[in-house]
Each structure stands twice: as structure tokens, then as C-alpha cells.
Amino acid sequence: MSTALVILAAGMGSRMKSDLPKVLHKVAGAPLLVHAITSGAAVNPSRLVVVAGHGADKVRGAVETWAPEAEVVIQGEQLGTGHAVLQARNALQGFEGDVIVLYGDTPFIQPDTIARMVEAREKHDVVVLGFEPADPARYGRLVMEGDQLHRIVEYKDASAAERAITLCNSGLVAADAAVLFDLLDQVGNDNAAGEYYLPDIVAIAKERNLSATAVTCDASETLGVNSRTELAQAEALFQARARAEALENGVTLQAPETVFFAHDTFVGRDTVIEPNVIFGPGVTVESGAEIRAFSHLEGCHVSQGAQVGPYARLRPGAELAEKVRIGNFVEVKNALLDEGAKVNHLSYIGDATVGAATNIGAGTITCNYDGVLKHRTEIGDHAFIGSNTMLVAPVKIGNRAMTGSGSVITKDVAADALAVARARQENKAGFASKLYDILMAKKAKRDAAKAADKTEGNQ
Ligand code: UD1
Ligand code: CA
Numbered sequence: 001m002s003t004a005l006v007i008l009a010a011g012m013g014s015r016m017k018s019d020l021p022k023v024l025h026k027v028a029g030a031p032l033l034v035h036a037i038t039s040g041a042a043v044n045p046s047r048l049v050v051v052a053g054h055g056a057d058k059v060r061g062a063v064e065t066w067a068p069e070a071e072v073v074i075q076g077e078q079l080g081t082g083h084a085v086l087q088a089r090n091a092l093q094g095f096e097g098d099v100i101v102l103y104g105d106t107p108f109i110q111p112d113t114i115a116r117m118v119e120a121r122e123k124h125d126v127v128v129l130g131f132e133p134a135d136p137a138r139y140g141r142l143v144m145e146g147d148q149l150h151r152i153v154e155y156k157d158a159s160a161a162e163r164a165i166t167l168c169n170s171g172l173v174a175a176d177a178a179v180l181f182d183l184l185d186q187v188g189n190d191n192a193a194g195e196y197y198l199p200d201i202v203a204i205a206k207e208r209n210l211s212a213t214a215v216t217c218d219a220s221e222t223l224g225v226n227s228r229t230e231l232a233q234a235e236a237l238f239q240a241r242a243r244a245e246a247l248e249n250g251v252t253l254q255a256p257e258t259v260f261f262a263h264d265t266f267v268g269r270d271t272v273i274e275p276n277v278i279f280g281p282g283v284t285v286e287s288g289a290e291i292r293a294f295s296h297l298e299g300c301h302v303s304q305g306a307q308v309g310p311y312a313r314l315r316p317g318a319e320l321a322e323k324v325r326i327g328n329f330v331e332v333k334n335a336l337l338d339e340g341a342k343v344n345h346l347s348y349i350g351d352a353t354v355g356a357a358t359n360i361g362a363g364t365i366t367c368n369y370d371g372v373l374k375h376r377t378e379i380g381d382h383a384f385i386g387s388n389t390m391l392v393a394p395v396k397i398g399n400r401a402m403t404g405s406g407s408v409i410t411k412d413v414a415a416d417a418l419a420v421a422r423a424r425q426e427n428k429a430g431f432a433s434k435l436y437d438i439l440m441a442k443k444a445k446r447d448a449a450k451a452a453d454k455t456e457g458n459q
Helices: 032-043 056-066 081-086 111-120 177-185 198-207 228-248 431-458
Strands: 003-009 047-052 071-074 098-103 126-131 141-145 148-153 168-176 212-217 312-314 318-320 325-328 330-337 342-345 348-354 365-367 377-379 390-392 395-397
Touching (some): 003 032, 003 081, 032 056, 056 071, 081 177, 081 198, 098 111, 098 177, 111 126, 111 212, 141 168, 148 212, 168 177, 168 198, 177 198, 312 325, 330 342, 390 395
Parallel strands (some): 003 047, 003 098, 126 212, 312 330, 325 342, 330 348, 365 390, 377 395
Antiparallel strands (some): 098 168, 126 168, 141 148
16 A cells, blocks of 8 residues: 655744754754654655645755655644644645654654554554653643544643543554545644644544554654754764664674764674764765774765774765775865775875775875866876875876875876976085084074173163
């Protein structure tokens, strides 16, 4: 059966105190909204509708980048969660199948949980996701009898007895699209908040002799983000899970609590990650690599057996082949380093290709930017770039070619050639000691003047 996801993301999120809509705040490098979409991807949805309102233009922009398959609909006025879901009706005209409603500010619903909701739909018309938080606080309460869910009562509208119920509403709902919109048509706003409550569909379903039930999940999955504190908690929770998963998958983390993953980081087994390593989005590390302390990686690929760091920075487009070595204080951007290439110290390699087994000496810089345009540096296999070489791009260095230390290379170097581009050294006999004598005499004069000043001052 086909499934449509409807993601509610119209709320203002005023407690974030932000110019950015709440659902665009990031956890592990991806907007909260994208985490919700990723959870829902587990059921392979054929349709994806995001209900935006506050900051709709920004939400639309983010959706175009992160989930271009999604359709954005606008809820002009935030009249409640039920009203929000109704805004997806036109977009889903003609759609046959189930709708699953998710919240854009609830990033941790596990794919398996949504799968269990879909499974429960086989026996029930409406399936709601419930959870038992340590403190039920102001969540809506699920009024159950056996496996039948009778209704959901909002905290504001609940009696003392209902408030004593510990099973709470997460907000997630699954139902057949036609049934859902039909039920929503019946929802009114005669309640404490004066809003159209999505949860009210449950009581209406029961009146029509439809069956409703609740599937439950761990409270950690339903963590919603409403403030910066909760955003930080969400980040911490994501990181804790990602670290546990990496360890589980055979990755060594010497100090797991100091390693930060992005939402899409992939690390292969037997890779060792030293303390204080940060992964930005878009990183894949193959098996058996070594990411040493204090390295920062984003948008890059590290192949088997490669070594990175300590103190290395791999920026987007850095592509390291097998057994490449990137050492301390080396920055690599948009560059392909072929098998066994080495850049061990203090270098910038940007917009470049570096051939297999080529060695780049300390302090080498690819001067890729002329102030207006970027240019490429192409270095062949088995080349040797002397320390402190400036490679002024566009420039090509052939296979097995060498450059002398301190060279400023502005012209291509042919294969097997040695390029030296620096001032010639001149040695002047005896000059050093003469210079030393001159300097010592200057110092003596200055010291004498200082002493005279002091005596004068004391009189
Ligand atoms: C809602 C549920 C409550 C549940 C709780 C779980 C209702 C009436 N109550 O309460 O039972 O325990 O979530 O967190 O549904 N939104 C819109 N448009 C609107 C209103 C809300 O898009 O008009 C979005 C919000 O951006 C948010 C989500 O829906 O992502 C939930 O809305 P919120 O106002 O936070 O609902 P709660 O009062 O927390
Ligand atoms: Ca809420």
C-alpha cells in the first residue's frame, strides 16, 4: 500500500527566540525537519507534504535543498494541528493509501516505530503513537480500554482523573487518507485552546464504530524541540546514539564523548577515531582508516587505510584514495589525492589532483585563487614537491618531476624535470662576524645613553 507523509511545520517556535523557523534549526548538521523526513523514509512514502506557516519561505527553501521531492503547503493561520493536516488535503487529492502525520520538530522517531504503526493499521482504522514520559506534564492523554483507544484529551481540557493517565500522545497519527480527511471535517474548536485538535479524530472515529489503537515507543523518540536547551539535548541524544552505533559497527572511538558525527556520517569497520574529531555533513570513511585527534572533516571521502591528522582539515570535495596520508595542519579542499600520496605537514591543497605516491613537502601551498577566479593544480604520480613550494595555479607538474624547496612555480613542469624557482644563494666570507661587531657597537651606545638618562633623572 502506498503511504503519504504529512509533516507539520507551521508553528512559530517562539521559545527558540530565533529569526529562523524552529524546524530549520539543525541537529547533527541537518534541519530538524529533515530528521523527521528521514524517520518517515522508512515506510518508503510515495508522497511527502510539508505544512509550513511561520517562515514559510525559508522552510520552502530548505525543503528544495534537502527534500526536493516534497511538496510545501501553507497554513496561513495556525488554528491547530487538525487544521494544519487539513491543509494537505488538496495536495493529496486523488491519493489512495495511508497518511502518516509527523511533527517537524520531533526528530528522533525511529524508523521501526513508524513501521509498527503501519503494521497496526492492518487491524485498526486510526493508529496513534503513545509514550510514557517520566513527567507527563502537559501532553495530551490517551484514554484506552484494552487495545482500543477511545479518545485523546488535551491536558488543558482534562479532568483530574484524566490527568492521572500516564500514557501520552506523541502527536503521530496513521490513517487512511480519505478516512482521515473525513474525520478532520468533523473536528470543531470548542475547547480550552479554541483550536482544531488533530487528536479529536479519535473520539469521532469511535462514534462511527471505527477502531482506533495506540502503538507505544520509548520517550526518547518523542523528544520535541521547543527551546535552545531542548535543541542542545537533542544534539546530545543524537551524538550518543551515533557513537553507540559506530562502536556497534566495529569502529574504534578512543574517547567517544569527544567525537561528533553528522546526520549522514558513514564510517567503515576497523577505522580508528582518536579524540576530538568532528564530522560535518557528507563524510564517508572506508574501513581501516585512521582519523587522528583534533581533525575536522566535511563533504569528503577517505579510502581504506588512509591516515588523517592529527589536526587536519578535510573540506568539501577532498577525496583521499587508499593509504593516502594527510598530516598535521594540512587543509585539503576539492582535491583528489591518489593512492599513497602524502601531505604530511602544514599545507593547503585546494582545487588540485595529486598523483599516486607523490610526496608534498611541508609548507606547500596550491595558490588556487587569483582574487577573482579559482584555478587547478595538477600533479602527476611519484612527483616530489619540495618544502615551501608555492604552486601558482593553473599549473601542471608531470610524473616523477621535482620542485626545489622554496620555489614559486608559475610554469608547468615536464615529467622527470626538476624546477627551481627561487633566488640563487650567495655566500659572503667574513660578513657575519663584521655585521655582528657593528650590531654590538650599536647596542653598547644605546645602553650608555640609557644609563646617562637614569643618573640625570635621579638628581
Ligand atoms: C500536541 C498534541 C498533544 C501532544 C503533543 C505532543 C494537539 C492538539 N495536541 O500538543 O496531544 O501530547 O502535541 O508533543 O495536537 N502545528 C502546526 N500548525 C498549527 C499548530 C501546530 O503546524 O496550527 C505544528 C507545530 O509546529 C508542531 C506540531 O504541530 O510541530 C505540534 O504543535 P504544538 O502546538 O506544539 O502542539 P502541542 O500543544 O504541544
Ligand atoms: Ca509541542
